[in-house]
Amino acid sequence: NNYHERLRFTYEMEIDSSISFLNVKVIRSKTRLITNWFRKPTWSGRYINYYSNHPQKYKINTIYNLVDHAILLSNDCFKQENIKLVYDTLINNCFPEHIIHRHIQKRINFLNNRDHNDTIDVNPTRLNKTHFITIPYVENTSHDLYRLLRNSGFNVVYKITKKLNNLIRRGKDSLHNNDKTSVVYKLNCKDCNLSYIGQTKRHLRTRMKEHCNNIKLHETNHSVISKHRLESGHEFDWSKPNILHSEKYVRKREIAEMFFIKRFNNLINLQKDTDSLNNIY
Template structure:
């Protein structure tokens, strides 16, 4: 029993087969939700013989055959990157080819209706040239066979450049012709990344740190040390929510359940180290801080750090 490993996952969508006529789905749902308080299922039944699942619409025909097609939510706006937006042409045509391949893969019958919908959407709503749309759809429906590359040829040099319109194409052509260098474009700064809803520039506003190891103290003198790749304020809100709900999803929640008279000092969260983008590096930094601060609220000691490093970590008894 000591070697059992528990795997935690968040499953948002799952498709199951139809139940027999004598099986009550509500009874099955109740049975499943009674197995574990943190593993809960919901039930969605078909309406008019149809059931949406992700971007697939599953339809049951009168002869009980399953057919699939592309599904869009009623709130879908059919708005993609406008043709006159400042994006590389390959990005724009890539959207058309991707949605065309989706129409082919997610249609048990002919995808012609979905293809016509894409033509209408890109030409009328997103202002793409009709000839370009037809060309991309045709090449996706009837792809030409590519000649195999010679493995003995040296790999070309590839660089990435910010896309700034026609100038980027001129630079790319010159690099290809003069130096044999292939270029790829990245999108430049957009209004969304520069402006907030109130129109103020966000570049001067200090953002909560990410990739941090942090320490949360209790008024009893005990503490908790944890790590997160996300902004620290989001992780603290999760700890606070778990403590308020007493759902035991957080070690801090367990501590308050055991000691209801204690109070967590949410206003003085300490950042012990930050800028750890790499997962393994961040977990090791957490283990070092756990060894250093000896937080009694933690459920475990994190990654194993050999005792030979105690002097380096400056362990004090």
Template sequence: MGSPLSLSLSWKAIDTFELKPTLWLRYVDDTFVIWTDRYLHALPNHHPSQKRGVISALTERARRICEPEHLERELKYLKVTLRSNGYNASEIRKAMKPKNITVRKAKKDQMVARAYLPFIPRVTDRIGKLLDKHDIETVFKPTRKIQQSLRSAKDKRDPLSVAGVYRKPCTCGKVYIGTTKRSMGTRLKEHKRNCRLGQADKSAVAEHALSEGDHIILFENTELIAPNHGYHSRLVREVIEIHKHTENFNSEEGEVYLNRIWNPILRNSRITNRMTTGSKIVNVPGSSAGTSTGTNTTDYLTRHKYALRSLKVSQRTASHDG
């Protein structure tokens, strides 16, 4: 359910519109709205091909459904409407020219791959032309949508309840970069269980925690780097973060191959972990900054069942070796 103020605010917002909706139906927090003569405006940061696509689609629609005696009048009305949406006469005239669909379809069939790029004028459009020479189709996306600029009226969700790419630190100074399509909290519980049961073969986190040395996984310091529900984009982001965090204990570099052409950019965005080892200070939860790690780490160690198990495993291994 929406806020009790949503009805008043929605009517207030409509009163500020220069172009009023033709139809506005509302039931509780659901609305059905019809705006006429309102299309993608010429000013937003969309690729020119997308704007031309709006004009050509409306033109082809008119040519298909209009009777011959009404077509000319419909096209004139369309030109007036497009001018009111910010397009100039030259843009309208070029986009309304009939297209050779057969040639366009044949060219599209030759494409061997598809690349998604944010539209940045005079930057990514030039990259798209280079990709087109190698039969790679380029799909341009807006850099920022209106939805991303508006603050949500809903309460903030718990970071552990969303999917995405996350970072899990260890007291040794290294971090684990992971991704999950489920909630981060669910994946966190699995990592804890693997550590507690000594299942090093099921988790790189458990393998690192049970390895030689003083390794305490700081589960409570797990951070969500990027919320993301898309499958491919989530895997790509994971690989990027693994390359950025050079001090990581991931057993693999991710499920997606990242071309080495991106290495110069990633090299300049590498992240140095705040936690270090040796004689330097490590801020372990429960300890104050500026204190030595020996005693505090031991105290923190006793509060973790999986850590106690790791000590037993190490002692058992040492006794067998002896």
């Protein structure tokens, strides 16, 4: 390299006539190159436990994923050994033998006939009718709901509610309410029992400043908060808004805002703020 002294190019030498790249080990065998499924020395073989509280299709897809690695990344001479490794790995993760045998064979048959399975449905009418819905996974209950939603034309995606970050907390100081983002909040009047409910994706402190300064605008641009301040001479507690809900997705946050507007009494929110809330709520 003569372009710049800080640019450095590296290379890796083969070891025992082989070199690895991502999940593939490339092996020099006489006059040809063959491949095998590569696993790092730190590979533990630990995957989702069969008896964990996860949807069944996640567990089946774990089998399919391992079989794909064992078959698609390997030369024929390694496939039997790799399938044996897949079997042992699944046994160590508490998968029942009959489940392992059935789905390993099913996946192998699929891969052997994949050239005949590559049919793509390009019907735009069908694509436009596909709707996805996310539901929390609760064993048994979610399966019944899954069947009902599928029959109604929905593709169901499960969401696991209890994740590692619910159990393992990072050692960070909690944020002050005014420094939080993507929240639904309730702003209380200091001088009466009226309140205002809103939502914002920005820092709550920034939204409070906007509410406070809105009164400086022309009266045609006044918010319901500014109108209440002018008509009654009351003031709001800008430094202590209550956070009712946190949600990073804007549509879900808007639904949560409308839900809380319906739930609470003594609000100054306009009635039209909940016009788009479905009657199911």
